[in-house]
Amino acid sequence: MTDRWMLVFEPLVPQVLLWTLAGIALLLVAWGLRARARGSLLRLALMAGLLFVLAGPTLQEEERRYHPDTAVVVVDRSASQSIGDRTAQTDRALAALLADMEQAPDLDIRVVETGGEGGLQDSTALFAAMNDGLDGIPRERLAGVIVLTDGQAHDLPDTVRPDALPAPLHVLVTGSATEQDRRIEILSAPTFAIVDQQATARLIVRDTRPSGLVRLEIRRDGEPLETRLVEAGREVEIGLPVSHGGANLFELSVAGEPDELTLENNRAALTVNGVRDRLKVLLVSGEPYPGERAWRNLLKADPAVDLVHFTILRPPEKQDATPIHELALIAFPIRELFELKLHDFDLIIFDRFWRRGVLHYTYLENIARYVREGGALLDAAGPSFAGPASLFRTPLGDVLPSVPTGDVTTVGFRPELTDTGRRHPVTAGLEPTGAQQPWGRWFRVVDAIPRDAAVLLSGPGEKPLLVLGHVGKGRVAQVLSDHGWLWSRGFEGGGPQAEMMRRTAHWLMKEPALEEERLDVEVEGRNLLVRRHSLTAGGPAVAIRGPLGGTDTLELEDGRDGVAFGRIAVDSPGLYRLDDGTRRTVAVVGNLNPVEFGEPLSTEARLRPFAEATGGGILRLERHAEPSVRRIEGDRRAHGSDWLGLVENRSFDVTGLRRTPLAPPELLLLLLLGLAMTAWWRESR
Numbered sequence: 001m002t003d004r005w006m007l008v009f010e011p012l013v014p015q016v017l018l019w020t021l022a023g024i025a026l027l028l029v030a031w032g033l034r035a036r037a038r039g040s041l042l043r044l045a046l047m048a049g050l051l052f053v054l055a056g057p058t059l060q061e062e063e064r065r066y067h068p069d070t071a072v073v074v075v076d077r078s079a080s081q082s083i084g085d086r087t088a089q090t091d092r093a094l095a096a097l098l099a100d101m102e103q104a105p106d107l108d109i110r111v112v113e114t115g116g117e118g119g120l121q122d123s124t125a126l127f128a129a130m131n132d133g134l135d136g137i138p139r140e141r142l143a144g145v146i147v148l149t150d151g152q153a154h155d156l157p158d159t160v161r162p163d164a165l166p167a168p169l170h171v172l173v174t175g176s177a178t179e180q181d182r183r184i185e186i187l188s189a190p191t192f193a194i195v196d197q198q199a200t201a202r203l204i205v206r207d208t209r210p211s212g213l214v215r216l217e218i219r220r221d222g223e224p225l226e227t228r229l230v231e232a233g234r235e236v237e238i239g240l241p242v243s244h245g246g247a248n249l250f251e252l253s254v255a256g257e258p259d260e261l262t263l264e265n266n267r268a269a270l271t272v273n274g275v276r277d278r279l280k281v282l283l284v285s286g287e288p289y290p291g292e293r294a295w296r297n298l299l300k301a302d303p304a305v306d307l308v309h310f311t312i313l314r315p316p317e318k319q320d321a322t323p324i325h326e327l328a329l330i331a332f333p334i335r336e337l338f339e340l341k342l343h344d345f346d347l348i349i350f351d352r353f354w355r356r357g358v359l360h361y362t363y364l365e366n367i368a369r370y371v372r373e374g375g376a377l378l379d380a381a382g383p384s385f386a387g388p389a390s391l392f393r394t395p396l397g398d399v400l401p402s403v404p405t406g407d408v409t410t411v412g413f414r415p416e417l418t419d420t421g422r423r424h425p426v427t428a429g430l431e432p433t434g435a436q437q438p439w440g441r442w443f444r445v446v447d448a449i450p451r452d453a454a455v456l457l458s459g460p461g462e463k464p465l466l467v468l469g470h471v472g473k474g475r476v477a478q479v480l481s482d483h484g485w486l487w488s489r490g491f492e493g494g495g496p497q498a499e500m501m502r503r504t505a506h507w508l509m510k511e512p513a514l515e516e517e518r519l520d521v522e523v524e525g526r527n528l529l530v531r532r533h534s535l536t537a538g539g540p541a542v543a544i545r546g547p548l549g550g551t552d553t554l555e556l557e558d559g560r561d562g563v564a565f566g567r568i569a570v571d572s573p574g575l576y577r578l579d580d581g582t583r584r585t586v587a588v589v590g591n592l593n594p595v596e597f598g599e600p601l602s603t604e605a606r607l608r609p610f611a612e613a614t615g616g617g618i619l620r621l622e623r624h625a626e627p628s629v630r631r632i633e634g635d636r637r638a639h640g641s642d643w644l645g646l647v648e649n650r651s652f653d654v655t656g657l658r659r660t661p662l663a664p665p666e667l668l669l670l671l672l673l674g675l676a677m678t679a680w681w682r683e684s685r
Helices: 015-035 040-054 086-103 126-134 290-300 334-340 361-372 419-423 497-508 608-613 665-684
Strands: 002-009 057-066 069-075 107-113 142-149 169-173 182-188 192-194 198-207 213-220 223-231 236-241 246-254 267-275 279-285 305-311 347-351 376-380 402-409 445-450 454-458 464-471 474-479 518-524 527-533 542-545 551-554 563-569 574-579 584-589 618-620 628-632 643-647 652-661
Touching: 069 086, 069 126, 069 643, 086 107, 086 142, 086 628, 107 126, 126 142, 169 608, 182 246, 182 267, 198 213, 198 246, 198 267, 213 236, 223 236, 236 246, 246 584, 279 290, 290 305, 290 347, 290 497, 334 361, 361 376, 361 474, 376 497, 419 454, 445 464, 464 497, 474 497, 518 574, 518 584, 527 542, 527 574, 551 563
Parallel strands: 069 107, 069 142, 142 169, 169 618, 192 267, 279 305, 279 347, 347 376, 376 474, 628 643
Antiparallel strands: 002 057, 057 652, 142 643, 182 198, 198 236, 213 223, 213 246, 246 267, 402 445, 454 464, 464 474, 518 527, 527 563, 542 551, 542 574, 574 584
């Protein structure tokens, strides 16, 4: 608190009268001077003194309370600031600045940091952090803003306004002016593509050095896909084969150089969602029966399914007088379906089909080969599977997942999930629990022995009902009963036939979400939720490699429905690789290609216009590791070769006033009388 004196006037007469008297006095004095009358100057002094007394001169004393100024320090803690020794440069300069500013009197210091909680932001919101720091600070009390950054700010205002900041903005730049870097820039990439087709992406490899050809490696879902040579600095197109429905994650990487700033931007990633154009399903029914319509309704209910359905109404050995044109709506195109266009189908279903001479062994061998090469086959077996006309006694027997015993059990029973079925994604979670109504009964099962296959559903005496198996690159499934249609009719409450068959069909077509052995990861904020689906309990720990190169280990806890799970916190955006020794997957935290590493070279160019507009300076910390701070007057230069200036505003509040007459009235009266007598004496001579 300090005091300040000043002279104020409190007129003893109205101001109008005071100014009128002053005008008259000036006229009289002017007339006297013009007439060269004696004592005119003394009269002027007398009148001025009289007017001064009438004006009420008073000494006013102000009690002032001065406010401290505030300096804002913005520290860039974004991901790019972790490159090289930028963090060490920042911390060293920050310590020096704070030590200097703490010695300055009447100066408050406010430090704010960018980067966001947990460090998951993929860009540098430098001006947002600055605005947070300036919030609540009066403009007249701001001493200045000091920013410690690599210069890569991603929320720059559109225009530079000199009046936007009433104090200098200083920038301390980390990193080096001679940095070298190579990076991948994705120019365009599709979001969706048809499964089994190629998506086309455009990219360019940028390098601060002339580098010629560089090796580009492409991975899909963590597995190597292709390696090619591309020319740095030139736009290239690459084909990305979409192998399955859902997200296909492609990783692109180029080799790094020893003197590179960072290898994080030598990689890029993009996700292409695979969508199936139309699922083409061939359904061949061996004979009419109630379950035939259930299969047809189930497949036709899915708008994404193109169904081709044939029912054999009469075997070739049957001879009667039925005209040929009444035997079928269209002729059964055997050769076209089972030879020429067999591989156009995503799934082939035999429904109570048996060996009747309709399909030659050559065509059945084609189907077996189709399965081994990656196709999908579903056999809904009827009683004939146990007899001499069984499909097992054809070339298809080599790919079917069970061997018939020759017996058929006909007794009422409720299908039950096996231990494997409770863990398998096709049937996990379907079993009724608690107050749910139990499944309806079936009344027939074909006795069979599974061979190197998973039994998910069982009947009486634990006889297999639903069997799934892998054959070569393809998959097969078998339902060993023709009474599943009872569930679709709601018999005794029915059962989940539609959902179970839908899952079975999608498992046959290799839907990733229905793989029985898989590792899944889900990003929940700053956590990775890891799930391992397996038909067996237990399993090894999962190794998690982060985008910055570190590796963590996560033990998973067994849960229900064949899922073991675990959760781990992450602290950096980017690509995480998970591996438990046999299964691998990847996860993306934040942006697939963070802009933090898109252009990580330190630069002065982006913030220089803002510093110059406010009178601030820019220093590189590689040359001035510990810049000093000075307090300056508002009109002085705000920076030097190794120092930064903070304005001394001297902002204050008036807390009190005291007024004292300029002089005692008696003294003023004596002075006026003295002047009057002196003027009279001068005139009398």
